[in-house]
Amino acid sequence: MCTQTSTTRSIFSPLSGMALKDELDIVIPTIRNLDFLEMWRPFFQPYHLIVVQDGDPNKVIKVPEGFDYELYNRNDINRILGPKASCISYKDSACRCFGYMMSKKKYIYTIDDDCFVAKDPSGKDINALEQHIKNLLTPSTPHFFNTLYDPYREGADFVRGYPFSLREGVPTAISHGLWLNIPDYDAPTQLVKPSERNTRYVDAVMTIPKGTVFPMCGMNLAFNRELIGPAMYFGLMGDGQPIGRYDDMWAGWCCKVITDHLGYGVKTGLPYIWHSKASNPFVNLKKEYKGIFWQEDIIPFFQGVKLPADCTTVEQCYIELSKQVREKLSSVDPYFGKLADAMVTWIEAWTEVNSSK
Known part of the structure; x- marks a missing residue:
């Protein structure tokens, strides 16, 4: 693990009066140098970053000067979790959930390294982190x-x-x-709409109704770790697995049925x-194609999940x-038995990890 510290000033939330830099971590999965942070410096520099390096652990990932961060690679994951490291995906952005596990903060914001500061219709830079905090x-x-x-x-x-x-109302667990620019499309939609870009800025925030699941995207996401953290598992994806690019959606489906059950x-x-970056639709299709078929069974499964009344914690719910994943989805493919494990x-x-903290 690589750790670097810099002195930063406290940033206070006008909504809560607390020093948010002491309450929030930013988690970034990456395989490359984090030059994109320069654009985010005015907004991110006061906060602690947890960088989860995917792929070759011998590759040196550079983080711009002045950021307070810790960096974990696969060797760190294996060292810290031992045999349990098998649950952390390899060569897939699902590895980011290791950062959620290692955080000691109440809130998490996670962002991909191909995401940059957007502008509102007036041309002003959008402080995404501030809006997520307001939502939460x-x-x-x-x-x-x-x-x-x-x-x-x-x-x-x-x-x-x-x-x-x-x-x-009820406590907010997740801000999506x-x-x-580049919409979060699946591979078939990318193939038929290769040049489509999202230019519509809709000035709205809404609550997803109880009983409704949704396709969660992990590239611009914040959540209350104390309320829903243990359910933010991005599954077993990527290298050695028959599926990829469903990691965040799996976490979203699981989280939604649990937040509904617990009243969040x-x-x-x-x-x-x-x-900024349109991924290759042919590469994406190779990762997604089983998921495209499986989701026709997965989504009805989540729509019908009932959790017992005596499940009163996120861990118990999960x-x-x-158990229900193993019982009802293993017939779709043996992979789901492995995922349940x-x-x-x-x-x-x-x-x-969290009891040792």
């Missing part, structure tokens, strides 16, 4: 849809007919941000980042979910 520090409304979207935003409120008994909320919409190993590793 205000309640969600999963039980009744507000047609003015997020009623806790400045200039908005609950509309006529919204039950007063539900206006307190969006992307300008998920928001999506603002903030936007600028996604272990129960692993990895889900259990992940929780064991999470518990081990």
